[in-house]
Amino acid sequence: MSGASSEDGRAIRREAERVVNEVAQGFRTLDDGTTWFAAFSPAGRQVVLQEVVGYAMQAHITTADGHAGVARSGVKPTANPSVMICMDSPRYRFAALPADEHIEAFRVLVSVFSVADTRRRQTYCKGSCGHSWHNLFPPVERP
Numbered sequence: 294m295s296g297a298s299s300e301d302g303r304a305i306r307r308e309a310e311r312v313v314n315e316v317a318q319g320f321r322t323l324d325d326g327t328t329w330f331a332a333f334s335p336a337g338r339q340v341v342l343q344e345v346v347g348y349a350m351q352a353h354i355t356t357a358d359g360h361a362g363v364a365r366s367g368v369k370p371t372a373n374p375s376v377m378i379c380m381d382s383p384r385y386r387f388a389a390l391p392a393d394e395h396i397e398a399f400r401v402l403v404s405v406f407s408v409a410d411t412r413r414r415q416t417y418c419k420g421s422c423g424h425s426w427h428n429l430f431p432p433v434e435r436p
Contacts, residue, residue, distance in 0.1 A: 302340050305333070309344045317407040323366070323400060330399045335392040342388040342395065345402045349378075349385070352409035356381060362405030366397075374398040378405050 312329050315321040330341055354362075359379040368375050374397050377384040387398040 305337055305340045306344045309341045310348075313345055313348060313403055313406065314410075316403050317410045323403060326403055327396060327400055331396060335395065338392070338395040338399070339388040342390075342398055342402065345399070345406060346385045346387055349383075349402055349406045349409065352406055352413055354378070354383060354405055354409040356383075358409040358412065359383060359405050362408045363401055365408070366400040366404035368397045368401050372397050372401075374401040378402070 312321065312326055316323055316326040330338060333341060352358075356379060363370055363375045363379060366375070370376075370379070373390060373394055374387060377387070378401055387402060390398050
């Protein structure tokens with residue numbers, strides 16, 4: 294995706310919003326999301342990682358969310374993305390990681406976001422949520 298237009302970036306971000314929230318809400322597995330993510334070029338993966346970082350920041354992840362998400366992610370707690378997200382003040386420069394760490398970064402970020410977003414859906418948004426991304430429906434199966 295090197296040299297991609299801003300329109301391509303917007304399309305990737307819209308798709309990332311859908312896929313990541315489907316994973317966070319259990320409509321898609323983390324492995325399915327990872328397969329989707331892995332199909333992008335390194336530049337495309339950087340766009341997605343930046344987008345998911347924004348979601349994690351908006352969900353106000355906690356250190357506990359970081360540890361719980363890393364445990365769910367299947368990534369070693371000593372891997373760079375795991376260490377970055379579990380710091381007392383999380384580091385969010387995942388898109389700057391080497392391309393060979395993008396998959397681990399995606400798995401960690403989405404898992405941590407899922408923990409934090411679930412907590413927020415059950416507390417702040419319970420019963421009166423107007424966020425479109427919190428009101429997803431299961432994807433329609435196509436024959």
